[in-house]
Every structure is written in C-alpha cells, then in structure tokens.
Amino acid sequence: MFKKLTYPFDMEYILRKKRSIRRELKAAIQQCSLNNEHIVSIKIAILGGSTTSEIKDLLELFLLQEGIEPAFYESEYNKYYEDVMFDNEELRRFAPHIIYVHTTNRNILSYPDVTDSPKTVENKFSMALQLYESLWRKIEQTYQSIIIQNNFELPSHRLLGNLDCYDCRGAVYFISRLNSAFADYAARARNFYINDINYLSSWIGLNKWHDKSFWYAYKYALSYEAILCLSHNIAAIILSIYGKSKKCLVVDLDNTLWGGVIADDGINHIQIGTETAEAEAYTEFQEYLRKLKARGVLLAVCSKNDEHVAREGLNHRDGILRPDDFVVIKANWQPKDTNICEIVKEINITLDSVVFLDDNPIERDFVRSQLPVVEVPDTLMNDVSRYIECIDRACYFEPVTLSEDDIRRTEFYQETQQRCTLQSKFATYNDFLISLEMVVEIHPFKPLYLERIAQLINKTNQFNLTTKRYTLAEVEGISKDENFITLYGRLKDKFGDNGLVSIIVASIKDRGLFIDLWLMSCRVLKRGMEFAMYDELIRRCRMRDIKHITGYYNKTKKNALVSNHYGLMGFELSDKNDNGDTVWSFKVPDDYRNKNCVMEIVYDREG
C-alpha cells in the first residue's frame, strides 16, 4: 500500500491532496478486502472541546494507510461533556470501540484567579479533575470503550511570568498539576490512554502549536501543523492498541551504526566513541537502540560486509551495541531484500512489522521497491544527528504497556535459537521435544493477564484460525461471561519462560461449543503446545457436558500455516466456502485420549 504520510510530514502536500489521498487509500483498502485480506474496521467517537473536523480527516488518513478502516462519530462543537454525561442514543447505537476526548487548556473552566486563596485554588483543582474523572467513569460504565484522553498543553502566555510555574495561582502550575493527576489516573486505569499533547506541543513549540486566529475564526484549539502532529500521535496509539506497532528494526552498519566503512577504513578508524563529534552522535544512536532493544524492540543487522568484519565492528571497544544485542546478523553480499526476508523468516515475524534503516539512498530505494510493506525512513537518514528523531518521532514502536514479555523479547528469540541447535542432536523430533522439559500452565483468562491476552490477540497473524480481533474491554467482558470457555497457555522449558503464548476463546450454545478464536505465538510453533491446549479444552467440555465442537478456519493472507489445523486435531470438514474459509466439526468421544505426550500440564489452585 502506498504511503504518503510519513515523518517528517509535508504539510502543504497533505493539506492540498487530502481528498485524493483519501480516495486512493480507500481504493487500496477496497482492493485488499477483495483479495481476502483482513481489514480491521474500528468505530471511533471524537468528543471535542473545540472543532475536530480536520483532526478526524487526518486521523482517518493515518489509519487507512496502515490498513485500518475507521468509522467516526463526532460530537457537536464543544459538547464532549454533555455527549457522555446525558443519555445519548446516537452514541449508544454507534457503539464506539474508542472514545477520543479532545480537550485542551481552552476547556479548563476554573483557572485560579490571582486573588484566590490557596484553599480556593485547591477547590478549583479538585473540581477540574473531578469533571474528567466523572466523564471517564461514565464512559466506562456506559460504553465500555477504550478511552484516549488528551492531557493539557501549556498556555500561550504567562500572566505571572516565571512565577506562573510555581505559584499555586499560576496557570502553568495548575496545568502541570492536572497533567500529573491525569498520569496517575492512567497508570491505574485499564483501557485508558493519554494522548500526550503536553509533549507534542513542546516538541513543535508552543509558538507554533497555538494559532490564535485559527481559534478565533474557526474554534480550532491548535494550529494546522499541530493538528497533523496530533492526528499522527492518536493514530500511533490506536495502531499500538490494535497490535500494529512495528516489532523489528533492521539496521545497516557502515555509516548507520558507526561512521565510515570498516572494510576500507579499518577497525581503528571508524567513528564511534567520544573522540569526534561524529563519533559522539553514532554512540548516542547506539545507546538509543540498546534502550529500544531493552524494552522489547528486536534488532537485526543487514549489511554488505564479510561477517567477521561486521562482528569486529560490533565488538569495537567504544561501541555500545554488541553482537548478542541482535537477534539475527546478516552480513554478506546478497541483495538486502533477500536478507530482510530471511531475517523475518528466521524469527517468525511478518514483513510489515519491520523498519529498515540504511544511510544509502540506493539501498533504501531498492528495499522499498522490492518490499513495499517494509517501513523505510528516508528524509532524515542523511544526517546521523537526526537518526534518533527519525525513529522516535515516527512512532514506529509505540507501546501501550510495558509487560515483562516485552522486556524479555530478545531473550525469547535467542532461546529459540539455542533450541534449534539442540534439535539437531536427537534421533526423532519427539525425543527433542521431550528433552526440552516443557511445562505448560493452561487456565481460563484471569485479570493479571488480560492485557497480554489482548496484545497477543491483536498482533498474532500466522497461527491464528480466525484472526478475530478483540479490544481489551471485550476480552475482559468475555472472561467474566459464563457462556464462554476461555483458555490461555504459558509455556516454560529448560531454556527459559516463553511467557503467555496461546489463547482459545469459545462460545457455548445449546450444549455445543464454537471455537471463535484459537491462536498461538509464532515463537512456540512446532512444540506440540496446540495438543496440550486441545486436551484441556476437551477436559473442560466434558466437565460441562458439551458433546459437540465446531471450529472455523478463516483464510487470510498470513495464516495458511493452520489451514489444516482442525484436520490434524481430528475434526471432520463440514463446510467449505469459495473464498477458502472452512468449517469443521468434532464429536467429543466418551473415551477421549489425550494427544499431548511431550509436556507436563500444571493447573494453578483455581484450575
């Protein structure tokens, strides 16, 4: 799919071409759905404290270009509060997945007055905060949708000068306190995300953010340039919630991770460390990448070099990144698109979750032309001092939460490689599986894991029978519903903990069970875990006297791997659609014999 809206944004271009970009993106999405590709459609209610029309238009473009088709509800001008607090049939019928509350410091009604006593200011603060808290609670009760809430930008002027930031009557102080209170709420709440316009406005500059004539004339609380930046940021949050953030950063080496060409200049002459300005910049960039890796972004190398030379560079005494910070190192003379495809295959992710970084415009162009779904940042890649900005501001790796799984991700993939080495030592594959000493915990969904479960549901594409997506709120609802059987599986083995990696959601109707969702993370493929999950599902069916199970395979571009999954589980094919979708059925026998014989199943106390 073509991408026109990439950081740094060409504002005039987007502004002028908005309609034709939309038309083309819509046509591309239409084409995808004709090709049976899964298109996520989401309903977003924008509740504004100021005009929101342009925000909606640009947000739509940002989502469309990532293959998400949004539908919108927009509140009347400045009716964000009324729309939520009073009965609103239209909004209820719209049933939003996401409610975005676009409020700004223009919507703060009770700013402190210079004559106020500290106590009066405190009351005003509580009132302002309570207004929002009651709004959020009401949304949670009435709509159970995800909330994206702006915090506040700093004011365009300071009545008290510098004192404004530390006198309790100062607007800067007041807003900063509200922002901390919003952050505290967000840290405790589920399904609640802050759109950090305080940061965004600082980034582009308050002077550019506030455009007073835009406010007076059209009641936009921010400038056009700021709207572009805002919409992009909201899109990043939504993409992340729906599991569409990028997963892997593939980097070139020469003039990307260090200055110079190691094969020509030699190890002692590449720019890294603190000796020169250029070296400082590369060092800071490596530090940034190491921190990205530490929070779950996978790093890989794709470089035209001999491998021993590449490794020598990565072991440079002043370098920050080391060879084992990368899940894969491809240093050879193959074309880069081939290497990227191999990287993706080795670590079992999809091409559309890759960002490729290279200082060479010819390589960038080539990869972009061969692999259009790979994100290849361009404009800023001619200046090492802007490499960080290039990744950071594009929000490729936006996380919604930071789970233990994220932090351990590189380890997971490295353990996978250790297992592969072991595999070659065994006579049969089964012997190998048994030697892994696997232990699986299988249990109905519980609150502790709901976020991880929602994350996995929204990003798993390959071992996924139906590719149905659920929001966190929906997962929460299902986990409490008697008419569903839910299971998650956590797998450990002698190399480490793979974390929560498999999920089943099945609904019960008339003593029959319908498997709405069955998925497994690609990092545990071919371990036999699906059999253990199935045994447990059957055990629970028998406990509830369920005699018949229906399974669905909905074909997508990415899940061919499991087209015969139900066949392998012993189901019979009962229906086949022209588009490749199949329906399968299974009669639970009285003498069911467990299929799993390679791992131990543990139940926790509640199980």
Added chain:
Amino acid sequence: MSMLEKLQPIFREIFDDESIIITKQTTANDIEDWDSLTHINLIVAIEKHFNIKFALGELQSLQNVGEMLALIEEKVKKNE
C-alpha cells in the same frame, strides 16, 4: 503566470476535482463542496503556498475569487 493561474491547481487539489475552472467571478456558491470546513483548508493552503497570513476579519468581506486574488497579491507584494 497570473495569480489566477497559480490559484487554479490549489482549488482543483483541495476539492479533488480536475474540472474546476475558477474565474474572478467565482464564489462559494459555484463550487458544490465549498463549505465552511473546506474553506478553512483552502485558506490554510493558500497561506502556506504564498507564505502569507490573512489577518483576522480580512476574509469576511470578500465577495468572490477576484477580491481574494487582489488581497493575496497585495500581501505577496509586501513580502517581497
């Protein structure tokens, strides 16, 4: 290129309609999609393209594209 010729592609792009031909007499009534929201887009696009800024209230009294042209020309000249 006359100012009118410079404005022509902006109008076509904003309204995503290659058939639009503007004249000095064109008004919002002549272009179907010219509503208050598209109007904002048009104004911001013109401001960006010519690197000018309309002052508050300057636009309200404009009757047609011809008057808008005159105002843009005046502002562009001041920039030079």
